[in-house]
Amino acid sequence: xxxxxxxxxxxxxxxxxxxxxxxxxxxxxxxxxxxxxxxxxxxxxxxxxxxxxxxxxxxxxxxxxxxxxxxxxxxxxxxxxxxxxxxxxxxxxxxxxxxxxxxxxxxxxxxxxxxxxxxxxxxxxxxxxxxxxxxxxxxxxxxxxxxxxxxxxxxxxxxxxxxxxxxxxxxxxxxxxxxxxxxxxxxxxxxxxxxxxxxxxxxxxxxxxxxxxxxxxxxxxxxxxxxxxxxxxxxxxxxxxxxxxxxxxxxxxxxxxxxxxxxxxxxxxxxxxxxxxxxxxxxxxxxxxxxxxxxxxxxxxxxxxxxxxxxxxxxxxxxxxxxxxxxxxxxxxxxxxxxxxxxxxxxxxxxxxxxxxxxxxxxxxxxxxxxxxxxxxxxxxxxxxxxxxxxxxxxxxxxxxxxxxxxxxxxxxxxxxxxxxxxxxxxxxxxxxxxxxxxxxxxxxxxxxxxx
Amino acid sequence: xxxxxxxxxxxxxxxxxxxxxxxxxxxxxxxxxxxxxxxxxxxxxxxxxxxxxxxxxxxxxxxxxxxxxxxxxxxxxxxxxxxxxxxxx
Numbered sequence: 001x002x003x004x005x006x007x008x009x010x011x012x013x014x015x016x017x018x019x020x021x022x023x024x025x026x027x028x029x030x031x032x033x034x035x036x037x038x039x040x041x042x043x044x045x046x047x048x049x050x051x052x053x054x055x056x057x058x059x060x061x062x063x064x065x066x067x068x069x070x071x072x073x074x075x076x077x078x079x080x081x082x083x084x085x086x087x088x089x090x091x092x093x094x095x096x097x098x099x100x101x102x103x104x105x106x107x108x109x110x111x112x113x114x115x116x117x118x119x120x121x122x123x124x125x126x127x128x129x130x131x132x133x134x135x136x137x138x139x140x141x142x143x144x145x146x147x148x149x150x151x152x153x154x155x156x157x158x159x160x161x162x163x164x165x166x167x168x169x170x171x172x173x174x175x176x177x178x179x180x181x182x183x184x185x186x187x188x189x190x191x192x193x194x195x196x197x198x199x200x201x202x203x204x205x206x207x208x209x210x211x212x213x214x215x216x217x218x219x220x221x222x223x224x225x226x227x228x229x230x231x232x233x234x235x236x237x238x239x240x241x242x243x244x245x246x247x248x249x250x251x252x253x254x255x256x257x258x259x260x261x262x263x264x265x266x267x268x269x270x271x272x273x274x275x276x277x278x279x280x281x282x283x284x285x286x287x288x289x290x291x292x293x294x295x296x297x298x299x300x301x302x303x304x305x306x307x308x309x310x311x312x313x314x315x316x317x318x319x320x321x322x323x324x325x326x327x328x329x330x331x332x333x334x335x336x337x338x339x340x341x342x343x344x345x346x347x348x349x350x351x352x353x354x355x356x357x358x359x360x361x362x363x364x365x366x367x368x369x370x371x372x373x374x375x376x377x378x379x380x381x382x383x384x385x386x387x388x389x390x391x392x393x394x395x396x397x398x399x400x401x402x403x404x405x406x407x408x409x410x411x412x413x414x415x416x417x418x419x420x421x422x423x424x425x426x427x428x429x430x431x432x433x434x435x436x437x438x439x440x441x442x443x444x445x446x447x448x449x450x451x452x
Numbered sequence: 453x454x455x456x457x458x459x460x461x462x463x464x465x466x467x468x469x470x471x472x473x474x475x476x477x478x479x480x481x482x483x484x485x486x487x488x489x490x491x492x493x494x495x496x497x498x499x500x501x502x503x504x505x506x507x508x509x510x511x512x513x514x515x516x517x518x519x520x521x522x523x524x525x526x527x528x529x530x531x532x533x534x535x536x537x538x539x540x541x
Contacts, residue, residue: 002456002499002532002535002539004486004497006535006538006539007456007458007497007535008458008497009538009539010530010534010535010538010539011458011528011530015526015528062510065510065513065514066509066510066513066530066531067530067531067533067534068513068528068529068530068531068534069530069534249538249539252537252538253534253537253538255537256533256534256537
């Protein structure tokens with residue numbers, strides 16, 4: 001049987017260190033919904049989502065109660081909508097976002113992902129129509145999340161679409177300007193997007209996935225921060241071991257919840273995503289982990305090395321604890337969703353250039369960053385191109401979720417509240433990349449994409 | 453099948469009695485008790501057998517949580533599997 005220490009440790013992690021399951025996400029294929037009648041397609045999508053995920057919230061709540069582990073979010077991801085909407089008129093595309101929103105509301109889930117397109121090499125007519133409809137879709141829905149894959153190590157970077165997304169992000173910001181441009185908080189662009197990510201805003205049900213799947217995202221920055229603090233002034237090997245052991249325990253809990261949810265819902269288990277996902281709550285911050293390692297402030301010199309160590313140790317510890325690991329798996333560094341990051345930006349310790357460097361060694365990318373509202377589309381596109389290049393060249397996932405805060409400038413703050421948090425507006429380089437972005441075409445795949 | 457009930461809070465007369473009363477009421481057998489009082493602080497870990505539980509486990513958790521609230525105690529009732537998952541390979 002378990003000794004007192006083990007029992008206390010588990011209870012302390014949950015009660016005092018914010019350990020939780022961040023999300024149980026059900027992936028649902030919508031291939032069988034296809035129709036060339038837009039009304040029929042919407043109806044099929046609504047019925048499929050609401051029938052398939054009917055028991056999701058109830059089951060997750062039962063598991064939460066029985067195991068005493070909080071499950072913060074119950075969510076649904078679906079087949080990228082552009083893949084099932086090829087036969088409907090482009091102006092009806094956003095209807096599907098409204099349908100997803102309605103289905104999410106019926107199910108009682110806070111986000112639904114999959115208003116997405118995969119255009120790393122080229123865009124189909126439907127993919128372009130979907131991208132064009134993103135501002136409308138995000139302005140008129142509450143719970144829909146949208147993502148676009150613009151690049152991959154195999155295909156290179158679709159710069160035509162990168163240029164387009166700069167305009168789409170600006171328009172989305174403008175259309176939700178009265179709510180601090182919140183539409184952009186639900187829109188993310190990727191390089192090397194994973195098919196089985198359970199986290200929003202980038203979750204969708206990948207093309208090679210089965211009919212339905214359960215993916216679970218764990219959390220626990222607070223637990224890791226506490227473990228590092230307790231380990232004291234140890235050397236790096238001991239530090240890495242401490243993180244690995246903690247990540248193992250966190251992931252085992254994710255695996256337990258995933259297997260239980262899968263069994264009770266009769267839906268195959270997909271993956272556990274071993275991410276350290278922060279929240280704006282005090283004691284739930286990735287930045288504070290880095291500071292507990294010995295940095296005066298997250299963003300100072302040494303931050304990239306600290307993050308690289310953390311990210312690697314989390315994966316090594318977690319991978320043995322789960323039968324299948326996937327998704328984004330690593331440490332997230334969103335600005336607005338992390339109390340320590342917010343403070344680091346507000347005090348001037350953390351710049352966008354440093355954040356970009358940090359994304360080379362962690363998941364996922366420039367995440368939840370507010371920039372001045374008058375930032376031109378080509379600068380947004382250039383930020384995206386830089387970030388995606390890091391992903392393409394390093395064969396890893398990178399992403400950009402950037403919020404041009406309409407009507408605001410450096411020194412102001414956008415406030416979304418809840419899990420999305422608050423973000424100080426960050427300064428950008430004023431020099432124009434317009435001629436570069438305007439070239440069009442594709443940046444070729446790097447030489448190491450030729451692995452065959 | 454086992455569960456772990458942990459009880460912490462300010463010490464008072466009859467805490468163990470109240471907890472075990474609910475256990476007995478629903479067919480829960482107490483397998484192990486480890487309890488201490490440090491100054492005024494009461495701490496107890498109880499391992500119980502829930503094989504013969506007469507109500508759904510979720511409802512039993514609710515009963516225990518309510519008991520804790522009514523007596524200014526923190527009571528956590530968790531299925532044993534969570535500890536197995538975390539601490540055993």
